[in-house]
Amino acid sequence: MKSGVFGTTFFLTFKSMKKFIVPTLAFIFGIYTSGFSQQKMLTMDDVVLKSKTSLAPENIEQLKWIVSGDAFSYIKTSGKELQIVQSAPSGSEKIITTRTQINSLISPLRKDTLLTIPEITWTSPETFAFDYKEYTYEFSSKSQNLSKICRLPGSEMENSDKFSPAGPIACTLDNNLWVFTGNDSIRITNESDPGIVCGKSVHRDEFGIHKGTYWSPGGHLLAFYRMDETMVTQYPIVNIDEAPATAKFIRYPVAGDPSHHVTIGVYNMQTGSTVFLKTGEPAEQYLTNIAWSPDEKYVYVAVLNRGQDHLKMNRYNAATGAFEATLFEETDPKYVQPLNPIEFAGDSKFIWQSRRDGYNHLYLYSSSGELISQLTTGKWEVTNFLGFNSSASKAFFEATAVKPINRDIYSVDLKSKQITRISSGDGVHKGNVSKSGKYVLDEFTGPGIPRNIDLISGSGKTVRKLLVAGNPLSDYMPVDVSIFTIKNQNGDSLYCRMIKPANMVAGKKYASIVYVYGGPNVQLITNTWTAGTDLWAYYMAERGFVVFTMDNRGSDNRGKEFEQATFRELGKVEREDQLEGIKYLINQNFIDRNKMGVYGWSFGGFMSATLMTRNPGIFRAAVAGGPVIDWRLYEVMYTERYMDTPAENPQGYFESSLLNYVGDLKGKMLMIHGTYDNVVIWQHTLLYLREAVRKNVQMDYFVYPGHEHNVKGKDRVHLLNKISQYFFDNLN
Numbered sequence: 001m002k003s004g005v006f007g008t009t010f011f012l013t014f015k016s017m018k019k020f021i022v023p024t025l026a027f028i029f030g031i032y033t034s035g036f037s038q039q040k041m042l043t044m045d046d047v048v049l050k051s052k053t054s055l056a057p058e059n060i061e062q063l064k065w066i067v068s069g070d071a072f073s074y075i076k077t078s079g080k081e082l083q084i085v086q087s088a089p090s091g092s093e094k095i096i097t098t099r100t101q102i103n104s105l106i107s108p109l110r111k112d113t114l115l116t117i118p119e120i121t122w123t124s125p126e127t128f129a130f131d132y133k134e135y136t137y138e139f140s141s142k143s144q145n146l147s148k149i150c151r152l153p154g155s156e157m158e159n160s161d162k163f164s165p166a167g168p169i170a171c172t173l174d175n176n177l178w179v180f181t182g183n184d185s186i187r188i189t190n191e192s193d194p195g196i197v198c199g200k201s202v203h204r205d206e207f208g209i210h211k212g213t214y215w216s217p218g219g220h221l222l223a224f225y226r227m228d229e230t231m232v233t234q235y236p237i238v239n240i241d242e243a244p245a246t247a248k249f250i251r252y253p254v255a256g257d258p259s260h261h262v263t264i265g266v267y268n269m270q271t272g273s274t275v276f277l278k279t280g281e282p283a284e285q286y287l288t289n290i291a292w293s294p295d296e297k298y299v300y301v302a303v304l305n306r307g308q309d310h311l312k313m314n315r316y317n318a319a320t321g322a323f324e325a326t327l328f329e330e331t332d333p334k335y336v337q338p339l340n341p342i343e344f345a346g347d348s349k350f351i352w353q354s355r356r357d358g359y360n361h362l363y364l365y366s367s368s369g370e371l372i373s374q375l376t377t378g379k380w381e382v383t384n385f386l387g388f389n390s391s392a393s394k395a396f397f398e399a400t401a402v403k404p405i406n407r408d409i410y411s412v413d414l415k416s417k418q419i420t421r422i423s424s425g426d427g428v429h430k431g432n433v434s435k436s437g438k439y440v441l442d443e444f445t446g447p448g449i450p451r452n453i454d455l456i457s458g459s460g461k462t463v464r465k466l467l468v469a470g471n472p473l474s475d476y477m478p479v480d481v482s483i484f485t486i487k488n489q490n491g492d493s494l495y496c497r498m499i500k501p502a503n504m505v506a507g508k509k510y511a512s513i514v515y516v517y518g519g520p521n522v523q524l525i526t527n528t529w530t531a532g533t534d535l536w537a538y539y540m541a542e543r544g545f546v547v548f549t550m551d552n553r554g555s556d557n558r559g560k561e562f563e564q565a566t567f568r569e570l571g572k573v574e575r576e577d578q579l580e581g582i583k584y585l586i587n588q589n590f591i592d593r594n595k596m597g598v599y600g601w602s603f604g605g606f607m608s609a610t611l612m613t614r615n616p617g618i619f620r621a622a623v624a625g626g627p628v629i630d631w632r633l634y635e636v637m638y639t640e641r642y643m644d645t646p647a648e649n650p651q652g653y654f655e656s657s658l659l660n661y662v663g664d665l666k667g668k669m670l671m672i673h674g675t676y677d678n679v680v681i682w683q684h685t686l687l688y689l690r691e692a693v694r695k696n697v698q699m700d701y702f703v704y705p706g707h708e709h710n711v712k713g714k715d716r717v718h719l720l721n722k723i724s725q726y727f728f729d730n731l732n
Contacts, residue, residue, distance in 0.1 A: 039477045041542045044724070047535040048716045055535065057450030058469035063432075063441060067122045070434045072441065072455075075117055082117050084128075086141075089439055089455060089463050096141045105146035106137070121163055129163060136169060136180075150180035161211050166219030168269065172199035172212065177224050179267070188224070188267050188274060195230035195251065202227045202262045204253075206637040207288035207304070208339035216296040221318055222267045223290055223299055226276070229260040235683075237676050240705055250678050255632055255639040255653075256646045259284050259306065266299065266318050275321035279303065279314070286637070291341035291350075293367070298324070302338040308641045311336045313352070313369070327369025330356060334567045335641045343385055345392040345414060351375070353382060355560045362397065364414055375412050376419060381557050383407060389437025389458060396433045396440065396458075400557055402426075405483065405495055405527040409440060411458065422460030425449070428528050439463065445528045478502045479541040481531050488580045492553060492562065495525045496581060499537045499547040500590075509592035511731040512546040512585060514619075516611070518574040519603030520563055520642065523556040524549050536720055545727070548585050552577030568652045570631060570642055571610050578611060582618060594620065595731045599723065601625035602680060602709065605671075606658070609688075612669050613661035621730035623723050625672040626709055629684040630657045662691040668730045670700040672719070674707035700726070 046055055061075035066086065073096065076083045082099040103113040118130040126142045129149060136149045150169055162169055168181045177188040177199035189198040200212040202225045214223040229251035236247040253259045261283040267274045277299060279287055289302040296318060303312045311330040316323055330336050342350040345364070349372065352363045360382050362375040376382055378401065386396035386409070394411045401421070402408055409423040409431040423429040427446020434440070437458050444452045451469040456462050480500040485493040504510065515537065517524050526532035537547040551558075552574045554566040565573045586593045598619045600608040605627025612622040631639050632646050632653055646653045654660070673685045685701070692699050702722060704711050711719040 040475055041477050042535055042539045044539070044717050044721050047539050047720060049714070051535050055472045057445070057472055057529065058467065059451060060453055060467055062117070062120060063453070063466075064120075064122070065432065065434050065441070066125055068125050068435050070436055070439050072434075073120075073122070073128075084117065084120070091464060097139060097144070101144075102139065102146065105139075106132070123163055123165075123167070150182060150185070161213045161215050164215045164219035164222070164269075165217065166269070168219070170199065170213045170215070170222055170224075172197070177213070177267075179222065179269070186272070188222070189226070189265070191226075193230060195232075196226065196228050198226045198265070199224045200227065201225070202260070203286050203288070203637050204635050206641075207286060207302075207337065208341075209288060214290045214292065216292045216318070217294055218296055220269050221292075221296055222269070223292070223318075224265050224267065225287075226263045226265055227260050228262070231258045232260050233257055235681055237678065240675075252678070252681060253636040255634060255636055255643065257636065259636045262287050264290065264299070264301065264316075266321065268319075275319070277301065277316040277321045278323050279316075280323065282306070288338050289341040291344075292318075294344050294347050300327075300342055302341070304336065304338060306636075306640070307644075308335045308337070309333065311338055313342070315369075325369065327365070328352075328371070330354060334564045337641065340385060343388075343395075345388055345395065349392075349414070351385070351395060353385065358561060359559045362395065362412065373417060375414065375417055379559065380404075381559065383557060384431075386431050386440075387433040387435075387437065390435070394437060394458070396422075396431065396437065398429065398431060403527070404557055405523075405525055405532075407526075409442060420460065422456060422458065424460065425452075426527065428526055433458075441466075447527065448529070450529045473538075476538075477542050479538050480504075483525060483527065483531050486550075486580060486584050488553070488577045490553070490565075492577075494550055494552060494577055494581065496548065496550045496584070497525045497531045497533065498549075498585075499531075499533065499541045501541050501544055501546075504590060508590065509595075510544060510546050510590050511595035511727075512548060512591050512597070513540060513727060513731075514578070514582065514585070514596070514598040514611075515547055515549045515604075516578060516598060516600040516607045517602075517604040518552050518554060518578065518600070518607040519570075520554050520566070521556050522603070523551055525551050536724075539720075540724065540727070543728075545731075546585075546591060548581065550578060550581035552581075566642060568643055568649050569656065570652075571606065571614075571656045574607060575610055575614065578607065579615065582611075597621040597623075597727050597731050599623040599625075599727075600627075603628065605680075609658050609669065609671070610661075612667065613658065613664045616664050616666040619667055621668040621670075621727060623670045623672065623726055625723075626674065626677060626680045627658075627671065627684065628680055629688045630659055632657070633681065633684055635679075659687060659691050662688065662697055663695045665692075665697050665699065668700065668726075670702065670723075670726050672702050672704070672722070674704045674709060674711060676706055676708045679709035 063074045065072050071086050071088050073086050076085045084096040085093050086096050087093045099117055120128040120130045122128045127138055127140050129138045135151050138149050139146050168179050170179050175197040176191055179186045201209050212225045232251040232253045234249040235252040239246045264277045265274050284306045286304040287301050291300040299316045299318050301314050303314050309332055313327045315325050340353045342352050344350045348367050350365055364372040364375050380401040382397050382399045384398040388395050394413055396411050398407045407428045408421055409429050410419055410421050412419045430443040432441040440456050442454045442456050453467040454462055455464040480502050482498050484496050488494055524532050540547050553562055554574050596619050598608045598611050605624040608622050609624040609627050628634050631643055671685050673682055
């Protein structure tokens with residue numbers, strides 16, 4: 001379950017407390033005044049519909065580097081006009097074009113006009129492309145002309161690595177891969193079976209895979225995934241818009257069952273031929289992290305066995321598809337999880353990211369696979385690789401070296417291994433490095449800092465301040481936000497976040513909600529303006545609730561041992577840690593221990609229902625959204641990484657199945673599910689309901705017809721009102 005899938009979406013018997021340490025970091029949101037009654041309270045429309053617009057910190061729209069050089073572009077609003085502006089480090093700027101000009105050029109080609117400027121992609125230093133309706137257009141800043149690159153099939157198309165450096169566009173239509181050049185179209189594959197798809201993401205977006213096509217550096221070759229799902233179990237999604245209802249079947253491989261077979265093709269634009277890499281047997285393996293050599297002669301693939309404990313970095317000949325060499329291997333008694341492709345530093349060296357020493361770090365290899373050096377080391381994680389300078393003598397990256405909830409931007413010298421921190425300020429930095437490596441666009445948020453964007457040099461000197469955003473919530477009632485740590489029984493420091501009403505009354509006891517996720521690849525608490533949460537928690541705090549969250553063992557960016565503590569027994573140590581957080585919460589003199597609730601979505605839904613039934617009596621009310629109920633029904637790639645197969649680990653699957661604890665439910669619990677959920681299939685909560693009926697256990701249940709794993713759009717207002725009202729009704 002990736003963060004994008006398993007919900008960073010928004011959400012969010014007792015002993016002595018002597019072992020807990022005092023809060024290590026705290027900050028207050030807002031300025032406390034006696035005039036709270038004059039300030040507005042958030043509405044649910046604010047929380048959902050305005051959280052990304054008027055109530056989000058000011059931003060610079062479409063800020064990005066132009067293909068080469070050190071100039072960047074962005075969208076500027078001037079009155080009612082939208083301008084695409086080119087800016088230089090010196091501060092000099094020029095208008096490239098405007099929405100009005102684009103509309104004047106596009107109107108002869110179409111009858112309607114742009115209301116905004118679509119996302120642009122720089123295809124050369126003087127041209128950018130964008131999609132509008134069924135066409136892709138290219139604008140030349142030199143000639144000031146707009147032209148159609150090609151006509152595309154609109155909403156049926158899935159774009160991956162779309163734009164070739166040489167100009168053509170790749171896309172998938174009706175499960176087949178196409179390349180478009182001007183008005184010409186080339187069909188690359190010819191699959192007629194709907195169970196086979198080419199050019200799309202595979203392995204259910206695990207292993208850092210988020211696309212299905214990979215252009216070579218010069219754009220002469222196109223690597224692509226071919227996924228055969230014909231052997232995978234089909235699961236019905238019921239469409240109630242038809243009369244009578246119809247079933248749409250999706251391929252959904254559950255733990256222990258057959259998985260899909262993946263191969264990698266390489267299409268040659270010059271010859272029109274396709275070869276497939278000879279990745280060999282077994283067919284059920286994971287082909288991950290595709291990368292090209294700079295000279296376009298080789299394709300590199302991180303090949304992982306289905307058991308996910310043995311990785312091979314293989315090199316293949318791009319012209320013939322032949323396997324050439326295994327450059328290195330990685331094994332782990334629990335699991336290996338490759339998430340990033342190799343990054344070439346010139347022609348003869350590349351960087352590989354690995355957790356082999358317990359933390360994710362950068363390793364420098366020769367192109368033949370010889371380890372040159374470990375570039376970074378320490379009990380912290382590299383979280384994002386940003387690129388090289390023009391000579392490839394330095395690499396840039398983001399990391400947690402200051403503390404796990406922070407992100408800073410660093411450079412490392414590939415020869416001396418000297419690491420330099422080039423960002424400053426306590427919080428979270430997001431970097432974007434220019435092609436030359438001379439400059440970095442640094443987006444920063446931290447305690448009391450909604451968003452700052454600076455142009456800094458490659459050595460960390462501030463060149464220009466581009467944005468200092470104000471507080472978009474200044475007119476709203478403030479809340480008290482703090483970040484701190486407690487110790488678990490293992491001695492680990494666990495980060496916690498508490499959001500309280502700002503105007504708490506001394507001696508009064510307050511109802512509380514524990515918002516939980518708890519699963520791998522997600523970190524809920526970060527040292528940002530809102531401490532990693534969203535406006536729903538603020539909404540509840542304004543209405544008198546304390547909202548508490550903790551990142552337990554198993555969560556992200558704390559090293560391999562911290563994450564792998566959950567191996568083969570999901571829900572066990574996560575629950576142990578959450579109980580430590582709950583002990584801390586209950587021991588606060590402002591908490592009403594008889595008015596506690598717990599809420600989570602996805603893995604958090606699993607954790608919410610786990611805490612409610614395996615430790616009954618702590619919480620009066622719970623909400624479990626889209627929860628995994630039985631891990632035997634969850635997808636192969638994710639589940640087998642953390643649990644092995646049901647045949648290999650029957651005890652672990654049995655103990656983690658929430659069907660075994662339905663009879664222990666005490667208090668009120670609401671389960672929520674989308675009827676079109678293709679991530680945690682609807683069957684999970686239906687089985688739970690059936691077991692509740694069999695055991696005469698009363699519970700509450702609500703479905704969102706037509707919604708997938710996350711309830712989106714305007715219906716999300718209904719969802720959050722439903723959840724909030726459940727706590728209003730049951731914790732007051």
